[in-house]
Amino acid sequence: MGINLNESEKENKIFSYEISNEAKSLAEKYGYSDYIVERYIKLLGEEVIDLLEFNEIPMPQTIRCNDFLVSCDELEKRLKNKGIKIQKIPFLPHGYEIIESPYNVGATHEYLMGYYYLQDPGSMLVVYLMNPLKNSFIIDMASAPGGKASQILQLTKDSVKLVSVELKKARIKALRSNLQRMGFSSYVILETDARKLSLKNSDMILLDSPSSGEGIIRKDPKRKRSRPRSDMRKIHLLQYQLLSKAIDIVKPGGEITYAACSTAIEEGEFVIDRVLNKRNVDTIKVDSPIGDKAYEEFNGITFDDRVKNCIRLWPHKHGTEGFFICKLRKEEN
Structure with a gap:
């Protein structure tokens, strides 16, 4: 207790x-x-x-069909004709697992044409749960390399006003390349620290926060030891600051989707607990086809009761990267 x-x-x-x-x-x-x-x-x-x-089992490759440019049926046929065997991921409308391929799936003609994006199921699920609305003003606060930004544009048929924010200049090239490759145009890219954004009154915000990366150990085993324990306080503070800025710039009644590719309480439940106790926001119950309810307590401490509306994805339970996902609504003034 x-x-x-x-x-x-x-x-x-x-x-x-x-x-x-x-x-x-x-x-x-x-x-x-x-x-x-x-x-x-x-x-x-x-x-x-x-x-x-x-976590000792390597992560399989998975792709998201870009039905903005090609039907998923057509993509399936094209890949089959190349000898690439794929399998539909049941809980993702555009998700497929690569079962077998004689080619590098990141260098096929279809990839270069923007017909699909290499993306983890958990990462795809974040944007489906976000449920971006057509013709809305959306800010993606940590956008590179563009997986979730391109998915937002895909699900809204390139109808939104999307601001893709990226701090690191070296990552902007990949972000721009991916959005262009996949056929989208309804976006602008800002090279800045998202904590310094002066934009206001966005309808929706996605914060796929910088994290420890503990959730991608299957993909990158170096993550097992890459972060000294002292880093966790710094990462948590950055995430809290970014989420606080998101609350500042979303409109009253607007929604924020917070995600961290991590299994750490420090980067999930504790971040949400802090903003719930300090800011005028509430959680929205995440209705997901997979996932566990977020933790309500840890090491003898109790989080705000509303944290239970968030979810966790575990590699060994759900076959995804490790993720924490939470939806927040800014309260009306």
Whole structure:
């Protein structure tokens, strides 16, 4: 049973929990930082081995059919004729898994024509759950390399006013290339720190936040040890600042979709808990075909009850990258 603590006490319990001998042993065996494994144990209990073992299996390639340029039936035929075997992902309208391919699927004629985008199922699901509305003003606060931005434009038939924000100049080239390759034009790209945005009154905001990347360990095993524990406070603060800015610039009644490609409480539930206690927002229940309810407590602390409306995706349970997804609505003045 959790207890209610002030913010400083919560931070200490979230960022400074003790590491058990079990976590140290498993971390050494599987090559992780021990604080990550300790968190897994606290969150998953006996399932921790299932996750650690599943993370040893390489991530399959998955694609999103771009039906703005080609029907998915036509794309299926084209890929089949090339000897590329694909399988529909049941819970994603445009999602397919590559079962077998004699070619690099990131270099086919169809890829270069913009007929599909290489994208993880969890990443695709974020935008479906966001449910972008046609003819709306949308800001994508961390846009490169453009997977979710292009999906927003695809689902709205290129009808929205999309502002794609990216801090790093080196990543803007890929962002622009992907949006152009896939046939879209209803966007502008801003090279800036999203925390400094002066835009106002957007209808919807997507914040696929910079994160530790713990959710992509199957794709990038270096993530097992790439972040010292001290980084988690810095990442959490950045995410909180970005989400606070999103609340500032969305219109009253507007929606924010927050996502982090991470299994860390520090980057999910605790970020949402802080904004719920400090800002004029409420959560919207995420109605997803897959996913677990977000955690209501961790290490003896209780989060705001509304955090339970968010969801988590786990690799070993849902076959996706690890993700935290939450929808927020700014309250009317």
